[in-house]
Amino acid sequence: MDDHHSVVERYERIWLAFGLAMIVVFILLVGYTLVNRGGSVPIGTAKVDATKVRTEGEFANPHLERVGDEYVAYMQAFAFGYLPGEVRVRKGAKVTFYVTSPDVQHGFNIERTNINVEVIPGEVARVSHVFKTAGEYRILCNEYCGVGHASMISKIVVEE
């Protein structure tokens, strides 16, 4: 029995060493992706008064701007849709999104990309992405926002 027990303890040490090594590998991989592909991580750039989003500041007139070779989009996620209603950009250009909400929390998830933002009233989130293939990309609300939540779908059109 004692013999068997020391075998068990040895296996346990091997198992834990393996587990800890995997954890270290995962952490390193996440660190690598953060440094090299960090644009999709939402950054809070400003605090705003949610009740004035529709009337004052950049978000009162949601729009897409062309800045040199890049695009900047100021977008509202509201109950239950997105403004501007459709975004058209050229393939291969970097698009930076600034998103906020005038009412409750929403999601801003662009399908087939890593863009996945919690849109929180009072907070402005910034993310960026380069669309490498032309086509339509839906924007999906993935945070419960009320009775129209499931239909809160918009789109980005990426042109050749």
Added chain:
Amino acid sequence: MAVQTLSRPDAYAGVPEKKLTLYMLMLGFAALLVGTLFGPLQSFNYAGIDLYRVLKPMIQSYYQGLTIHGVLNAIVFTQLFGQAVMLYLPSRELRLRPNMTWAWVSWWMALVGLLITVLPILGNAASVLYSFYPPLEAHWAFYVGAAIFVLSSWVTAFLTIEMWTRWRRQNPGKITPLATYMAVMFWLMWLLCSLGLVVEVVVFLIPWSTGLIGGVDPLLMRTLFWYTGHPIVYFWLLPVYTLAYTTLPRLAGGKLVSDPLARLVFLLFLLFSTPVGFHHQFSDPGISPTWKFIHMVLTMMVVVPSLITAFTMAASLENAGRARGGRGWLGWIKALPWHNPTVLAFLLGFLGFIPGGAGGIVNASFTLNQAVHNTTWIPGHFHMQVAILVTMGAMGTAFWLIPHLTGKPLVAEGFAVASQQLWFLGMFIMTFALHWMGWLYQIPRRAFIAGSPAALEAYKQSGVWMTLNAIAGIILTLAIIFFFYVIFATVLQNRREPDQVMSEVPFTQVISGPENSGLAALTDRVWFWFGVAVVLVVLAYGPVLFQMFTHINPVPGQRLW
């Protein structure tokens, strides 16, 4: 001399804690019954079939039903099961009685809190789901009831700790027995981590919903919610871990491999459960990526106790299988008592916990999380953990615990076995489908897609996976009927056969005990470790919370359902 009496003999005379435990347990299972009955409606929704139209006008919407499902299953049932088991096990193990007056106070608080919470939900005045993110604003009664309900668990926590300190005074220098140690660590973890939810509800949401303050800061509310919201999953899990460590090896016919390692597991949960909440907020603006990364590393530390548990449980079950005559590399698995509904429930539960844990590591990996955040992958993941291991562990335990508490033998054991097989099968199919729908098609969680032509058009590619949800819904409905038939038929029968039920809690023997173990002695310095846990939380949360509390950006409430 025969004395005629009109009142029934009190089956709980001399053991009042049995009655209390039964009441906690059955209140929890009653909540689970109502909550799970809404489950198939959810899985049919993700098959594109709207069954909610049948429930009108009683239930107004999918979101109202989902609120009932989440609140009753994930908050009410789980807490009541913890209150039942994590006071009763130490009480049996120490052979001490908790203060029964306060124990009943805790039960009444739970009941009253539950009723106050449920009323506005039934009136469609609180369809805010169980995360109730402001600025969606529920009726004030929802928050008041929830606060009373959660504070009832603090009473149970203090009762358990009081019992343990009483034992310590009577047994100076002795190491705390294992189940009691687990219960004490469990309650200390909960006292530390439930603080976020209590502050959110008592300091902000109740004054807000009653009109005393005009708005609350949604980001701060999310942060306080997730301060409790991740460790709460260990609050759900640890009663089942405790039962797995202290009863499962014996029920399976073997012994627990190591007592000191089991203590280490619970100590690690006390230390690392709480300072990890930002991994639910990877997608939130307003928290810097550096802090998110720190919480991710701490989250990875919580993987360690579950890795130890996987090993220890497997080794203990191997011990049981070999003691039952199993031979060879895998023969011991076949030799386990799969026909015993309790053992079956735990075995299948742990089987589901393995892929569920792997998925959890994906969620915890900051950048990988972006591919799955708030998609159906997430309910797929947590149903594997909570609806498979936690709920099956509770159901499996009920099969011996209810007979033990009442003296009434288990009715229809065949149905009990079938309920666990079907539950596992249904949950496995459903969680499998939800994982793929979220990962491949980014279908959002918590979305009434069956009622939205736009959504059905958008997600039509995932039709095959959606069909699996409908199949799972049917299987799970059967499992629910079988399980609740067994436990209610057991508890409501008149037959008491005390010699046919377990008269004692089946505490397991251990191969390697706590005596002369430096590790066991070290882990037994409970208050020192609690202090370390507090310091870790202050370091991991202090600066961010200080910043948020000093820059509150209030937003008025909305009711959009």
